[in-house]
Amino acid sequence: MFKENFSRRHIGPNPNELNVILKTIGVESIEELLNQTIPDKIRLIKDLNIPEGMSEMEFLKEIKKLSSLNKDFKTYIGLGYHDTFTPSVIQRNILENPGWYTAYTPYQPEIAQGRLEALLNFQTMICDLTKMEIANASLLDEGTAAAEAMIMMFNNRSKKQKSVDEKKFFVDSN
Numbered sequence: 760m761f762k763e764n765f766s767r768r769h770i771g772p773n774p775n776e777l778n779v780i781l782k783t784i785g786v787e788s789i790e791e792l793l794n795q796t797i798p799d800k801i802r803l804i805k806d807l808n809i810p811e812g813m814s815e816m817e818f819l820k821e822i823k824k825l826s827s828l829n830k831d832f833k834t835y836i837g838l839g840y841h842d843t844f845t846p847s848v849i850q851r852n853i854l855e856n857p858g859w860y861t862a863y864t865p866y867q868p869e870i871a872q873g874r875l876e877a878l879l880n881f882q883t884m885i886c887d888l889t890k891m892e893i894a895n896a897s898l899l900d901e902g903t904a905a906a907e908a909m910i911m912m913f914n915n916r917s918k919k920q921k922s923v924d925e926k927k928f929f930v931d932s933n
């Protein structure tokens with residue numbers, strides 16, 4: 760059976776990078792790092808009662824088998840918008856106005872609209888949870904997040920780095 764684990768699709772360090780990270784922080788393994796950082800009194804010693812892990816291919820096979828047990832029932836929930844009357848005010852102001860369904864600006868890809876909506880939903884949720892009037896989530900995409908992280912790193916240089924006007928960033932080739 761084909762056992763692709765799809766790990767190349769997931770963000771995270773590869774084994775070589777992990778070894779460099781562990782060496783840099785002065786530990787031999789992840790377990791040693793956990794032992795040094797998490798107090799024994801809050802660590803769970805016994806194994807979790809969860810089934811053995813499986814590859815993504817095995818999981819897909821299992822979930823398809825499980826979903827085949829679903830039963831299809833007739834639904835009476837909105838079966839589309841055919842044979843309905845659309846008021847002219849809706850048609851004129853929404854359907855015929857491309858501003859509702861095109862990019863926010865001519866310079867943004869349409870995917871940016873989804874990100875903006877996700878950010879708005881996140882900010883709204885944070886306001887609801889914290890009871891604050893405003894919340895900020897300024898990172899629109901990966902490039903913006905990287906640039907903002909670099910600016911933050913630059914602004915948090917040590918006094919020594921600032922005194923010699925240190926302006927170097929080291930970026931991984933990946």
